[in-house]
Amino acid sequence: MQDLLKVFPLFVILTIGTSLKCEVCYNLGLACHGPVKTCPPKKDTCVVAFAESTIEGKTILTVEKSCDSSKICSTPPMYFYLGLGKTLRTSLTCCRGDACGKVKPKLPPIETKANGKQCPTCYAWSDTCNAKMMNCTGLETYCFDVAATTYSNGQRQRNIMKGCTTKSVCVSITRGQSHFLGSVDVVEKAKCTPDVSRGSRSSELLLLTFSGLLLLKFLS
Template identity: 40%
Template structure:
């Protein structure tokens, strides 16, 4: 509380206006409720991140409400496909105040048109995954390799994932830890390869997006 007050005082001294407070929560479905928390400097809006994950023909939605930088809301959906029918797509919506209680967020349909890019698609526990070449579609023009450690019910599993990703996914995803429903997912590797063959690490973003790890937490529970 004292730290939040100090941030507010600093913001006032810098003539940045009143401190922004946003509802912070996460859960299954397309809505959640939580307490108000003071945003840090640089986070200029509240927002909702809605993720739709598909696995074996089943679709699952998860939602996160949090403080955001408004630049995130200018991007379209961020998406990744790991092959064999496993995909995740996340859309961000910005809001302030009461508007955050009524904002309607939906994930638009995926563009299934092949774009000429091919990547190895796979996911596996404990070891390197070996899958099959996946035909990338829509705006998923990057090949991505990810590794994460998932904790659930007192257990810890190592997961490796590879597939096709959008450029916005690579830009918003970074190494780090996130917590969801009492479980934690620690992303230890993010590597994107462009069409030219170059490799670039994921840059800093809002937080570890709720992508495949959250779906896998459900599948493993």
């Protein structure tokens, strides 16, 4: 017993010494700088996330660095067309140490050629959304429908988003809860037509999506 008590403090020191540390920051543009923080036990990777929001030709790019679960590392780059000139592109990269400072955005390309698919599209920070049918482009052969409630600084706001996206994004769509930029986003509905998400459970799906939605709110 005494031998175990002698070993335990050493084990604690070694555990603390190997804790993951990541730079945590958020900024407009391609770069941000912030404090290096020790990650919680379930956050086992550093993440650099980019989101680009466009409305009627006006584009804003943001970057965020944080700790997160390595489960999100397989999240594909995402592209959403919301109609009437509104688009959202996102990407994330998992990294550690100095490599995080060299990450560049890998946003999916913007397609302009119509592919024959049409989806109801709309974007609104309210309980209702007046959807209009729009032509999808490129690989966007799926319609998505997302509804969520965002809590920020004690305020509740409901968001509805519908539009065109790709199969890889739809495969990942699920209901869940994600914590991002200090807000809590409760996903009430997240589905695609046609349905390709059966059996898919990626609880971190909308991590980047709602970061970009906040930008769209400021742009609109």
